[in-house]
Amino acid sequence: MCILNTGGFAVEEKSISKAVIKRLPRYYRYLGELIEEGIERISSNELSAKMRVTASQIRQDLNNFGGFGQQGYGYNVPYLYEEIGKILGLDKTHHMIIIGAGNLGQALANYVKFEKRGFKIVGVFDINPVLKGISIRGNGIRMMSELPEFLQKEDVQIAALTVPKSSAAEIAELLVQNGIKAIWNFAHLDLNVPKDVIVENVHLSESLMRLSYNLTVAEQKEEK
Amino acid sequence: MCILNTGGFAVEEKSISKAVIKRLPRYYRYLGELIEEGIERISSNELSAKMRVTASQIRQDLNNFGGFGQQGYGYNVPYLYEEIGKILGLDKTHHMIIIGAGNLGQALANYVKFEKRGFKIVGVFDINPVLKGISIRGNGIRMMSELPEFLQKEDVQIAALTVPKSSAAEIAELLVQNGIKAIWNFAHLDLNVPKDVIVENVHLSESLMRLSYNLTVAEQKEEK
Structure with a gap:
């Protein structure tokens, strides 16, 4: 070896x-x-x-x-x-929060494998008061108003952003102000953050459009 | 112009x-x-x-x-x-089904914008009998056993696959046998399908690992 x-x-x-x-x-x-x-x-x-x-x-x-x-x-x-x-940095533990406890946020919060790979979800946040306190794998959903204090107390490196496009930019700014170093962005826009903040985008709509493009090309071929 | x-x-x-x-x-x-x-x-x-x-x-x-x-x-x-x-083929309507009505499948089924772009969700399938008939934006969840007959009757081009890795290969084969032309694959494996079937992968774990890589490199820089 x-x-x-x-x-x-x-x-x-x-x-x-x-x-x-x-x-x-x-x-x-x-x-x-x-x-x-x-x-x-x-x-x-x-x-x-x-x-x-x-x-x-x-x-x-x-x-x-x-x-x-x-x-x-x-x-x-x-x-x-x-x-x-x-x-890939998987030998270390990174703490992650999820912003937006809709279906997608819940899907991420429930995905056991992330934790095995060293991504520990330490908080889930939403603005919807109906969701307050509901537990997802041991994390009670917190309100967005608690976020700044939470980030000042806890050691969190990564935030997954599963919120509507309309609020994503503002939330990203808040995250950066409070020391988040990496954003896993599911919102359908390009975030404008300082250079030292890492953004990894998952644009589902764009993925579906690429599928659609390839399907359309194949359909055109078939018509000939 | x-x-x-x-x-x-x-x-x-x-x-x-x-x-x-x-x-x-x-x-x-x-x-x-x-x-x-x-x-x-x-x-x-x-x-x-x-x-x-x-x-x-x-x-x-x-x-x-x-x-x-x-x-x-x-x-x-x-x-x-x-x-x-x-x-991109967005001027046409494509019919899509979702296989797997977990959080991720539900997130996709609930995403209104897909329909605006011409992707009409015509069916949602799962193996869990508890979910049977539960409606997601007008689509009652169907059981996997109904899938072959459904695909023979309905005109469906795209299947989103949001199932565990362990069952994804088998389901992909079933989809292809029943005429599906494009698979939007969220399962964490590479599908083995005929060349004329389009596969668009969304591997969330891999995306998170790329984020982790970049974060690790940044952390190493900072330590110096």
């Missing part, structure tokens, strides 16, 4: 392309599945066949982090899984 | 890169906002400032579809909005 010190590499070494970062969680998922199947070792060719990515792409991607593979042995699955987990 | 026949262009002309298609829904969103603000005309420079994309990128992207802009006039907003809508 190749021994590699990964402490702080992501900052120190050359910057990693967005495309590679986008693919890492998929590697992590497949490696997790291999572990569940009891597979300890895999060649880039075998992994390539499973993931439908070329073996050279896999080698190239993983070389960004110094490799991990060994000629003639392949990859040590649990080791690679753990290392990619570290790269 | 530039007059342009867009009938079937997407198939006839050179294939459009995935990156451009990925950006189109964002153009559509911004143009929709401009219309709401009563703005009829915009230059690529003004649009560039709003969208934080270079003006040359905008011109290049829209040139894929023959342009739409006119020197010295800029873009006609309602016209461009409509044309991009056509490209």
